[in-house]
Ligand SMILES: C[S@@+](CC[C@H](N)C(=O)[O-])C[C@H]1O[C@@H](n2cnc3c(N)ncnc32)[C@H](O)[C@@H]1O
C-alpha cells in the first residue's frame with residue numbers, strides 16, 4: 001500500500017517500509033504519533049491521499065462539537081453568525097473566527113485586501129484557483145468578478161471541498177463558482193477540454209507550496225496563460241515557496257513583483273504578482 005502524507009506546504013509518498021524518522025524530518029512541526037494516528041485510520045485502498053491537519057473520508061464519525069474538524073467548526077460559526085446571501089458577512093465571520101478562536105489557513109483579510117485590488121484591476125473573465133480549502137478566497141474573489149465570468153477552483157481534499165460547497169452556497173455564489181475535486185497536476189491538462197476555457201486572465205495559486213513551481217510550468221505547457229495573465233501566489237514568505245519565487249523573478253517570462261501582507265496581523269508573509277509576458 002502507498003500513502004501520500006501532506007501538510008499545507010509539503011507532500012511525501014510512503015509505504016509500510018518507510019522510515020518514520022524520514023517522514024518526521026519532512027514534517028518538522030508534526031509528531032510521529034500524529035502521523036501514525038492518521039496512517040492507521042486510513043481505509044486499505046491501494047493509494048490513499050490524506051492530510052495530517054484534517055479529518056479524512058472514512059475516518060471516525062464526528063459525534064460532538066469538539067470531535068468536529070476545525071473546518072466544520074468554522075462552517076458552523078459562519079452559518080450561525082453571517083447573513084445568508086451576503087459574501088462580505090461570510091468573509092467577516094471566517095476572519096473573526098480565525099482571529100478570536102482558531103487560526104485557519106485561509107488567505108485572510110490583510111492579504112485578502114491586496115488580492116481584492118488585483119482582481120479589481122484585472123477584472124478577469126476567466127479565473128483559476130489552485131487550493132479551495134473552505135472557499136474563503138473563492139468567495140472573496142468571485143464577489144468582485146464581472147457578471148458572467150468563469151471561476152474554477154481546484155481542491156484535492158474532499159472534506160475541505162464539502163465545507164467550501166456549503167460556505168459558497170451560504171454566500172449565494174454557488175452558480176458563479178465551478179468546484180473541481182481533483183489533484184491539480186491531473187486536472188490542469190484537462191481544463192481546456194473539460195471546462196471549455198481557452199486560457200485564464202487570472203490565476204490564484206494557494207495550494208501546497210511544493211507544487212507551485214510544478215503547476216505554473218504545467219499551466220505554461222498547456223497554454224493556459226496568455227499575454228497579460230496575472231498569476232498571484234500566496235505564502236511567498238511563510239511557509240515560503242522559494243523555488244517558485246526564484247523562477248517567476250528570473251525566467252524572463254513574467255513581470256513579477258512582491259506584495260507584503262501579514263498572516264493574522266502578525267506573521268510576515270506576502271504574495272507574488274507575476275504578469276505573463278506571452
Ligand atoms: C492554503 S489552503 C487554500 C486556502 C484558500 N485559497 C483560501 O485562501 O481560502 C490549501 C488547500 O490546497 C489543497 N491542496 C493542496 N495540494 C493540492 C493539490 N495538489 N491539488 C488540489 N488541492 C490541493 C489543500 O487540501 C488545501 O485545502
Ligand SMILES: [Mg+2]
Pocket residue numbers: 105106107206234235
Ligand atoms: Mg495561503
